[in-house]
Amino acid sequence: MVSLANNDARDLDVPPAPRGRRYSRARATSLATSFVGGSLVVTYLSLIVLIPIAALVAHGLSITVQTNGWGFAFWHWDVHADLSAFWSSITQAPALHAIFLSLWLSFAVAAINAVMGVAIAWVLVRDRFPGKGVIDAFIDLPFALPTIVVGVVLLVLYGTTSPLHVDLFETWMGLMLALLFVTLPFSVRAVQPVLASLDGEAEAAAKSLGAGGIRTFAWVVLPSLWPAVLGGFGLAFARAIGEFGSISLIAGGIGRTTTASSFIYNLTQAFLWTDAAAVSTALLILALIVLITTNLVARQIQRRLSSS
Amino acid sequence: MNHTTRKWSLRVLVIVYLGLLVGLPVAFLFIKTFSHGFAAFWNEVTKPDAIAALKLSGIVALIAVPVNTVVGVAAALLLARKDHWSARLVTTLFDVPVAVSPIIIGVSLVLAYSRIGWFGTALAAHGISILFSPVGITMATMAVSLPYVLRSVLPVLMEIGNEQQNAALTLGAGRLRIFWQITLPAIRWGVLYGVTLTIARTLGEFGAVLIVSGNITGHTQTLPIYIYDSWEQNYDVIGAFAGALVLASISVVALLILSALRSKERRLHVDIA
Numbered sequence: 001m002v003s004l005a006n007n008d009a010r011d012l013d014v015p016p017a018p019r020g021r022r023y024s025r026a027r028a029t030s031l032a033t034s035f036v037g038g039s040l041v042v043t044y045l046s047l048i049v050l051i052p053i054a055a056l057v058a059h060g061l062s063i064t065v066q067t068n069g070w071g072f073a074f075w076h077w078d079v080h081a082d083l084s085a086f087w088s089s090i091t092q093a094p095a096l097h098a099i100f101l102s103l104w105l106s107f108a109v110a111a112i113n114a115v116m117g118v119a120i121a122w123v124l125v126r127d128r129f130p131g132k133g134v135i136d137a138f139i140d141l142p143f144a145l146p147t148i149v150v151g152v153v154l155l156v157l158y159g160t161t162s163p164l165h166v167d168l169f170e171t172w173m174g175l176m177l178a179l180l181f182v183t184l185p186f187s188v189r190a191v192q193p194v195l196a197s198l199d200g201e202a203e204a205a206a207k208s209l210g211a212g213g214i215r216t217f218a219w220v221v222l223p224s225l226w227p228a229v230l231g232g233f234g235l236a237f238a239r240a241i242g243e244f245g246s247i248s249l250i251a252g253g254i255g256r257t258t259t260a261s262s263f264i265y266n267l268t269q270a271f272l273w274t275d276a277a278a279v280s281t282a283l284l285i286l287a288l289i290v291l292i293t294t295n296l297v298a299r300q301i302q303r304r305l306s307s308s
Numbered sequence: 309m310n311h312t313t314r315k316w317s318l319r320v321l322v323i324v325y326l327g328l329l330v331g332l333p334v335a336f337l338f339i340k341t342f343s344h345g346f347a348a349f350w351n352e353v354t355k356p357d358a359i360a361a362l363k364l365s366g367i368v369a370l371i372a373v374p375v376n377t378v379v380g381v382a383a384a385l386l387l388a389r390k391d392h393w394s395a396r397l398v399t400t401l402f403d404v405p406v407a408v409s410p411i412i413i414g415v416s417l418v419l420a421y422s423r424i425g426w427f428g429t430a431l432a433a434h435g436i437s438i439l440f441s442p443v444g445i446t447m448a449t450m451a452v453s454l455p456y457v458l459r460s461v462l463p464v465l466m467e468i469g470n471e472q473q474n475a476a477l478t479l480g481a482g483r484l485r486i487f488w489q490i491t492l493p494a495i496r497w498g499v500l501y502g503v504t505l506t507i508a509r510t511l512g513e514f515g516a517v518l519i520v521s522g523n524i525t526g527h528t529q530t531l532p533i534y535i536y537d538s539w540e541q542n543y544d545v546i547g548a549f550a551g552a553l554v555l556a557s558i559s560v561v562a563l564l565i566l567s568a569l570r571s572k573e574r575r576l577h578v579d580i581a
Contacts, residue, residue, distance in 0.1 A: 041398075045398070048447055052421070119321065123318055127319055144562055146532050146559065148552070153549075180329060181333070242412065245410075261412075276415050277415060287407065
């Protein structure tokens with residue numbers, strides 16, 4: 001078609017599209033704006049996020065750089081990381097305890113969320129009753145509420161002077177309650193759109209073949225929900241392992257309920273910045289591993305689903 | 309167990325769970341704050357330290373929100389046109405501040421820009437101090453509220469494509485005119501959505517700000533820090549709850565705006581993490 005069009009153009013004696021100054025100048029301006037804009041965006045991103053994170057990891061792993069008099073010629077630099085200092089920082093008993101506490105709490109919270117998230121999403125999508133819209137709108141409240149607000153309210157409600165006589169101050173249950181609150185929307189909002197997009201044909205087929213409600217859910221609905229459930233799990237886990245504001249108050253000041261982020265905060269208050277950087281680096285790596293793993297598994301399942 | 313029982317038990321389970329987990333604490337916040345009457349609440353909110361905290365939070369938001377909005381829109385415009393690995397990398401890197409603990413963001417800023425960090429001595433020589441200053445608070449806030457505008461605008465831009473823009477271009481419209489008359493009207497709800505999320509996060513940020521602020525009453529206290537301090541230092545429940553109620557009301561308003569915007573623009577989705 002293209003060659004035919006060109007021939008037509010030649011036959012009709014139409015001159016080729018002019019590549020005049022105007023066109024090339026517009027293109028040059030566009031390229032220049034992209035370049036300048038892109039540089040500014042990347043510079044800003046580097047200044048407030050990337051350089052600080054690099055500084056954190058460099059401090060955490062005690063990375064020292066010897067330039068050997070070559071200045072900016074980085075291929076001549078001697079980069080040395082003192083991993084033994086990193087290791088001894090993160091393996092001191094209180095640090096290990098804090099990291100393990102954060103790990104198991106985050107796993108438990110993400111798991112409970114995954115189950116409750118599917119249940120809540122199911123009710124929001126499939127059920128119908130007055131007031132459902134209000135529930136739907138207020139699922140996001142934990143995202144919008146500042147974490148310290150959650151922390152103060154939970155502490156007064158479930159602290160030592162609890163009006164309900166439920167004292168969760170300095171217990172793992174208090175921490176778990178706060179974490180369940182702040183991570184509530186992740187699973188619901190991940191599962192809800194997927195559940196809403198299922199057309200119900202496969203379910204109807206399963207039911208017509210005699211499968212009960214639970215069997216249909218487990219064998220027909222659940223398989224298509226797994227990627228979303230896993231995605232929500234990963235996000236909830238990452239949020240829970242880094243959470244600070246909502247749990248810092250109810251955790252109190254004892255070692256038994258000090259989570260990793262509270263532990264890092266305590267280190268900074270004691271001006272132990274190198275230790276704080278080391279534990280932060282470890283926490284960063286753990287959160288990354290979980291996020292990447294859940295993403296990969298979710299993608300694998302998604303691929304298997306779409307191929308079958 | 310038949311269908312109806314199952315439906316009802318699931319419904320009751322979800323309502324009770326949400327009621328206990330979310331409804332009870334939120335209701336408690338409102339009841340407890342006004343338990344001593346509205347005058348007591350007003351008295352707490354208009355204390356000089358509370359006013360100072362409110363003012364600092366406002367100033368920080370006035371700087372952080374416009375900057376992050378401009379950067380977010382610019383980044384979205386640039387990234388929507390490209391499907392290169394570098395564009396995907398930048399999109400992912402924008403998400404780092406919300407995927408990482410706010411405490412870690414705070415520590416990383418200190419280790420880069422304070423006296424003990426990489427550039428601290430150089431900055432101090434020019435009289436700039438990051439730690440224990442409003443400058444640091446603003447930087448920390450900018451970092452944690454970075455991705456929201458980009459995240460809200462990018463999917464909208466990707467979907468509208470650039471047909472209209474190209475058409476305008478062939479008709480001789482300049483770049484600026486295309487931005488103001490075609491692109492911006494198309495993405496305006498997305499921008500507003502991102503700005504609302506940014507404001508909510510900006511006013512509520514606690515962990516990252518706590519690390520860099522040094523918590524100096526009346527000088528480096530934002531509203532969340534003031535709430536924390538009221539409780540932790542003075543055991544002032546009513547003061548803490550009054551501050552908390554102010555912040556909670558702002559987030560409820562933000563929530564309502566967001567859900568109104570979502571009904572206008574179906575491509576927007578819940579995305580504050």
